Amino acid sequence: MTEIERILDQLKRAYEGNAWHGPSVREALEGVTAKQATKRPLANAHSIWELAHHIAVWENAVRRRLEGDRAQISLASPEDWPPVDDQSETAWEQARAALDRGHRELRDAIARVPESRLDEPILESMSTVYVTLHGIIQHDLYHAGQISMLKKAVS
Secondary structure, three states: OOHHHHHHHHHHHHHHOOOOOOOOHHHHHOOOOHHHHHOOOOOOOOOHHHHHHHHHHHHHHHHHHHOOOOOOOOOOOOOOOOOOOOOOHHHHHHHHHHHHHHHHHHHHHHHOOOHHHOOOEOOOOOOEHHHHHHHHHHHHHHHHHHHHHHHHHHO
């Protein structure tokens, strides 16, 4: 198994399931309604829906960076944490579908990365491709845990 294949395996586990740590992003989102996804059971914490948007933003940014786009995101900005304007069940289903689609696009982009690129900066003055890819896996896992806790609080 190549290192790229190992990274893809870990990303898939973090997002889709069969991860060692517990629920993946998709597993954590299973059964969450739009109403639950918008609730804020903890003061100053993001909602499940906001977390789903945020995960999508960063998976898209990493994919774009792999493809040569600088994809700069200001932390704690509306771009980093897109607002949830339409809180309907249809919009929630569309948000989850967009998250799934973006995740598949990221995995497809990673599959095209040659092993020789892993130790190179993803873009000039940024971390290496290797560190960035492991970082997005860690990011997914971190937020899957938050979603799991929030899901318990709103159920």
